[in-house]
Amino acid sequence: MGLLYDLSTKYKTISIVGMAKNAGKTTALNYLIEEAMDEGMQLGITSTGRDGETTDLVTGTDKPRVYLYEDTIVSVPTQLYELAEAGLEIVRKSNYRTSIGELLLCRVADSGYVQIAGPVATADTKKMCAEMFDMGCELILIDGAIDRKSIASPETSDAIILATGAVLSRNLKKVVEDTSHIVNLYNLPVLEDGDARKLIIDHIKEDRIMLIKGDRAEKLDLLTGLGGSRFIDEAIDKDTEYVYIPGALTNSVIADIHPSRLKQVQFVLKDPTKIFIDAIGWRQLIKKGFSVRVLDNITVAAVTVNPFAPGGYSFDHGVLLEAMQTALPEIPVIDVRM
Incomplete structure (x- = not known):
């Protein structure tokens, strides 16, 4: 066989x-x-x-x-x-x-x-x-x-x-x-069933960057993270657990996010095809505590x-x-x- x-x-x-x-x-x-x-x-x-x-x-x-x-x-x-x-x-x-x-x-x-x-x-x-x-x-x-x-x-x-x-x-x-x-x-690991996954899926058709804070989703006025890392950084507070990115994940999406906040939250993507970061860049991010989940791998x-x-x-x-x-x-x- x-x-x-x-x-x-x-x-x-x-x-x-x-x-x-x-x-x-x-x-x-x-x-x-x-x-x-x-x-x-x-x-x-x-x-x-x-x-x-x-x-x-x-x-x-x-x-x-x-x-x-x-x-x-x-x-x-x-x-x-x-x-x-x-x-x-x-x-x-x-x-x-x-x-x-x-x-x-x-x-x-x-x-x-x-x-x-x-x-x-x-x-x-x-x-x-x-x-x-x-x-x-x-x-x-x-x-x-x-x-x-x-x-x-x-x-x-x-x-x-x-x-x-x-x-x-x-x-x-x-x-x-x-x-x-x-x-x-x-x-990559799939985001487990729970409030965060349900909130993202409930609002996913709006195609917006979302910050999950407990039992609520805060949508940013950004269609994509490209060039928007400063705004994402400013929106992350102590209650933020997840950041959902609807489009591509590149270095520019997270370039201006403070290392402490980068380590604090988990980023969530629709699936791994959205990632455009090479092997070297990816290893560097992981060493900084960067964490990603996907809705489907x-x-x-x-x-x-x-x-x-x-x-x-x-x-x-x-x-x-x-x-x-x-x-x-x-x-x-x-x-x-x-």
């Missing part, structure tokens, strides 16, 4: 997320598709954008294509349907539209290469996945074809597979450090490593694999190229 079989016993929808372009995301997707064929598993395949083309539409570099086997359910827009080398049977037309046409839900009748695309909105992706399950899918893989921050959101899928590799840096230590940093952020089901970079350099695959496994002992780490 392979990795995919093990994951399918725990999750029904899995997003494949790249740490960066050319991190091996599509290679990981193809690896999992092959495993599903070996296991006789009914797969559904969709995407948060477009994937499967021979050349990256942004960078112009060559990229691996997506090969689908018979009986796979896949979402394909009308403008890409005729480009498929696989035989596709249209099962139904969906109500979702993209910039390249209405999305079709198809069954692969003859194996071959397919360019896939899917809804961009999270709500539409969830609805499409429900339709795919109704069509007999046992597991759905969501290709993260836009950016890793949006597709990693816990609203999108049950878990993610994080693709990383040499493209991040020529320094192997930095590749491992940056990847483990993201995994650790995604596993992200399950990283596995990490795939790609030792090759399009820049022409590479790592020894065994060395990269071992280093990543040592850094992430609780998570399966595989080199899908090998």
